[in-house]
Amino acid sequence: MxxxxxxxxxxxxxxxxxxxxxxxxxxxxxxxxxxxxxxxxxxxxxxxxxxxxxxxxxxxxxxxxxxxxxxxxxxxxxxxxxxxxxxxxxxxxxxxxxxxxxxxxxxxxxxxxxxxxxxxxxxxxxxxxxxxxxxxxxxxxxxxxxxxxxxxxxxxxDPVLRENFISRVYAYADWQRVLAEGLNRGALVNFHSRYKYLLMANNPQAYRTLGRMLGTLSKDDDPLVVGPQYFSELMQALRRCASRGTHSNVLQHLSGYFKDALTPSDKSELQELIGQYQQGVVPLVVPLTLLKHHLRNHPDPYLQQQAYLQPHPESLGLRNAV
Known part of the structure; x- marks a missing residue:
């Protein structure tokens, strides 16, 4: 992961x-x-x-x-x-x-x-x-x-602002690593792929805009030109804090990856926790922990690389308070 x-x-x-x-x-x-x-x-x-x-x-x-x-x-x-x-x-x-x-x-x-x-x-x-x-x-x-x-x-x-800022710090560090290793078309697409669900949680509109920007890349587009423009828009987009509504939307998307793997009772347990999170009864860490548990039992390479599941070290405990 x-x-x-x-x-x-x-x-x-x-x-x-x-x-x-x-x-x-x-x-x-x-x-x-x-x-x-x-x-x-x-x-x-x-x-x-x-x-x-x-x-x-x-x-x-x-x-x-x-x-x-x-x-x-x-x-x-x-x-x-x-x-x-x-x-x-x-x-x-x-x-x-x-x-x-x-x-x-x-x-x-x-x-x-x-x-x-x-x-x-x-x-x-x-x-x-x-x-x-x-x-x-x-x-x-x-x-x-x-x-x-x-x-x-x-x-x-403020726990929401703190979680948002530190998520952005790690995203910025991740991009610096990509640049150091050499930015090419594949690296740019992979980076966006990793940040799709974090972006969807923070800024659904930018999620669509940036997806289109990379989706229409032609082989003539220079990643060294498109890359910095993409990253600039990403960092501006991530400044918007995710809400319980947008987090819940992402949790529903992630739970969809397990629709054929989970038993009916596992599915309803997951839905119940997402609902409780949306209503403010439990913090984000609760449904996320269950999702990660199912991901360990039913590995999915696309989900395992998602920054959303682990945007900062777990020991910071930032999602226990949002």
Missing amino acids: HDPATHHKPRIAISACLTGHSVRYNGGHKASDLCRTQLEEHFEWTPVCPEVAIGLGVPRDPIRLVGNPDHPEVVGTRNPGMDLTGPLRTYGEQMANELDDICGYIFMQKSPSCGLERVKVYQDNGHPAFHSGRGAYAQAFCERRPDLPVEEEGRLH
Whole structure:
């Protein structure tokens, strides 16, 4: 069965304060229990603090976003003449190029340099603007790396968002392996084949669109051109979180592979668990465990390679909570 745990630990960039580095403006840190206890054994961290990297000290004058929420400037709170917008954006672009071995990035929320969304932007009168903005470093970084899975630490406490982000990290790592081994037509089709049901769960519309994109490949189409375009659309599509409804639809599709192999009582047990999952009575791991049990007894090569059945190591327990 497709098992991400058999490969190297994916490398994830992370705001350095989240790993316990004392780099915040007040000399402290924001060590994330979630990252350090639940995630650390599965990932290699690359801690980054853009504010320290551009030469600011610890402790330091706090900074904030001011002006137009779409293109805010970053200035010192006490010294508004200190404009750090350029240095932070330049460093974001530099790191987007340098961090070429990462498969994801966890940012510190609400930070004027690292926040991905809902960062306060102040107006000339000192009051926050109606609309919020993005941290200057994070914005510049993400503009250069639109396919990379990114998330804020605060949002990772939501089990659905956490499961979605980590599924995307492993999909990104899987694609990097395909590229390293040499992207050809067969490798592209096989990759899509592995991700079909994960895609169907997260984004049924993109499942159809991307299926058509690869289904109409002609022998003249260059996989080195089509591949990156396909992967870009896949990563955007996977950002949508699966719902109990879309998961249940995929579980029904998977159960269809066993329609001739199972006894009537096995079939009704499986249907009952899928129904209980759809109603919110049991988590996703319950019907999935039974499906995997039947798959071991009735092996199917197509199903065994599906990333959906094991998008991340089982020991992370991410599907016990969704």
